[in-house]
Amino acid sequence: MSNKSKNLFLIPYVFWIALFVIAPLVLVLFYSFRGLDGNFTLSNYANFFSSTYLQLTVSSFWYAFLITLFAFLISYPTALLLTKTRHKQLWLLLIIVPSWINILLKVYAFLGIFGTYGLANALLEVVGIGSKQILFTDFSFVFVSVYIFIPFMILPIYNSLDKLSPTLVDASRDLGASSWKTFRHVIFPLTIDGVKAGCQLVFIPSLSLFMITRLIAGNQVITLGTAIEQHFLVTQDWGMGATIAVFLIIAMILIMFLTGNRKRGLMNGKKA
Amino acid sequence: MGKKRKWPAVYLAIVFAVLYAPIFYLMFYSFNSGGTMYSFEGFTLDWYREVFQDTRLLIIVLNTVIIALLSALISTIIGVFGALAIMYVRTQRTKNTLLSLNNVLIVSPDVIIGASFLILFTFIGIKLGFVSVLLAHIAFSVPIVVIMVLPKLQEMSPTLIDAARDLGASRLDVLTKVVLPYITPGIFAGFFMALTYSLDDFAVTFFVTGNGFTTLSVEIYSLARQGISLQINALSTLIFLVTLGLVTGYYFISKRSGGLAGMGVRK
Numbered sequence: 001m002s003n004k005s006k007n008l009f010l011i012p013y014v015f016w017i018a019l020f021v022i023a024p025l026v027l028v029l030f031y032s033f034r035g036l037d038g039n040f041t042l043s044n045y046a047n048f049f050s051s052t053y054l055q056l057t058v059s060s061f062w063y064a065f066l067i068t069l070f071a072f073l074i075s076y077p078t079a080l081l082l083t084k085t086r087h088k089q090l091w092l093l094l095i096i097v098p099s100w101i102n103i104l105l106k107v108y109a110f111l112g113i114f115g116t117y118g119l120a121n122a123l124l125e126v127v128g129i130g131s132k133q134i135l136f137t138d139f140s141f142v143f144v145s146v147y148i149f150i151p152f153m154i155l156p157i158y159n160s161l162d163k164l165s166p167t168l169v170d171a172s173r174d175l176g177a178s179s180w181k182t183f184r185h186v187i188f189p190l191t192i193d194g195v196k197a198g199c200q201l202v203f204i205p206s207l208s209l210f211m212i213t214r215l216i217a218g219n220q221v222i223t224l225g226t227a228i229e230q231h232f233l234v235t236q237d238w239g240m241g242a243t244i245a246v247f248l249i250i251a252m253i254l255i256m257f258l259t260g261n262r263k264r265g266l267m268n269g270k271k272a
Numbered sequence: 273m274g275k276k277r278k279w280p281a282v283y284l285a286i287v288f289a290v291l292y293a294p295i296f297y298l299m300f301y302s303f304n305s306g307g308t309m310y311s312f313e314g315f316t317l318d319w320y321r322e323v324f325q326d327t328r329l330l331i332i333v334l335n336t337v338i339i340a341l342l343s344a345l346i347s348t349i350i351g352v353f354g355a356l357a358i359m360y361v362r363t364q365r366t367k368n369t370l371l372s373l374n375n376v377l378i379v380s381p382d383v384i385i386g387a388s389f390l391i392l393f394t395f396i397g398i399k400l401g402f403v404s405v406l407l408a409h410i411a412f413s414v415p416i417v418v419i420m421v422l423p424k425l426q427e428m429s430p431t432l433i434d435a436a437r438d439l440g441a442s443r444l445d446v447l448t449k450v451v452l453p454y455i456t457p458g459i460f461a462g463f464f465m466a467l468t469y470s471l472d473d474f475a476v477t478f479f480v481t482g483n484g485f486t487t488l489s490v491e492i493y494s495l496a497r498q499g500i501s502l503q504i505n506a507l508s509t510l511i512f513l514v515t516l517g518l519v520t521g522y523y524f525i526s527k528r529s530g531g532l533a534g535m536g537v538r539k
Contacts, residue, residue: 012354025376027391027395078284097519103472106295111499112500117311147290150291214497215497229478229479242387245388252381256379
């Protein structure tokens, strides 16, 4: 293709990039240096490094870590077992379907299940533990988040397991390795890319989703995402909100760097 | 062997049960005449009647659909241009830069996209409402379309274009009669993804929607914040059915375009 036609294709696309990718990022950075009065200031950054926000960041990371860990612990065996089922494509589709349902509806369902007279408490009564306050605790927040993120974790792990050549597993078994050894030294190392991709797809959203915290955790849990929403839409302190956003972006880049997002398909999931 | 086979099945069954239980729980209580999500008193269709009689809600649904169709259409056009641009850029470095910039909005968390778009729209003076929501949806759908179309372009053999040129086709002919028909499945898949992302989006819309204009997700959020209302249950049953329809539709589209390549989890 020669220059002329190529340049024409570029015009609308580069316009989109400039307006909706570069400009918003620049503006977030710009606003993070603006105080409530609209003048240049570093006070937002000073505020961020005060104890309140540092504490918030640490607890947000801690919850994201817990959510990612539990999601991984549940998802890896699921993915492994799924690859061994007979109609695996169909089962995989059934794992994916819940992730297509609006996240708010799933969160809303837990308002009923975890409610004072809901299913969870009814079960606790039957077991003999007695009903408890489940809603608006950090437990319910972690549980619902894990529930929501499980498909995001299963899919990349499933894909990497599915690509793994069964001959490698056979070879390992033939050479006398036990199932556990085969798993530890062959299967797991070869699917670590899928695990990393899954962790990335779970960790970043867990830092930023604010509707789960708002609806399920009451004000018990505040994540970076909740804080940003609060500053932009409630207290109208856009400068502070933008500062937290800058740190969230930095955290995101660090995580992507750590989990090595180079060749893997972004198709495996979406920003969340 | 018999005993060994059992545990995996039990584990999978539990996972599937947990995944689907909340959804069916919601749907079950949408038929509850009692008005709560814990004691089922009797079967009723009142909540569905209420949904269909609620004009405000129906207008919101209409808004959501219009936004989704318009944004999917426009973002598909821009996205196809983008994929062609990336394909025909000469140096590898420019190509990589464009691809990275393309992926920024895919990997960014919704709060960041929402907050930064809110700043952007206020900065350039776009009133929050229909236009800002539409622009935001177009903006975050474009990279998805690019990602769906680009593989199709890459798998197309360059000999096809050479052949067309040799046979005397103009540049426009090559584009409309060779390239576009070839990548049509990718374009449809992209349009479809853009449509569902737009229908599903909550966080970005929540930031840029302002006061007068609402989409379905935002409305569900504000209803849910007020507590349980079985009208939401009825609404979610309907949405679930529509979603199932869309998934089936997408399944067949992607089957036609070769494999489930683009079928991914959604937020």
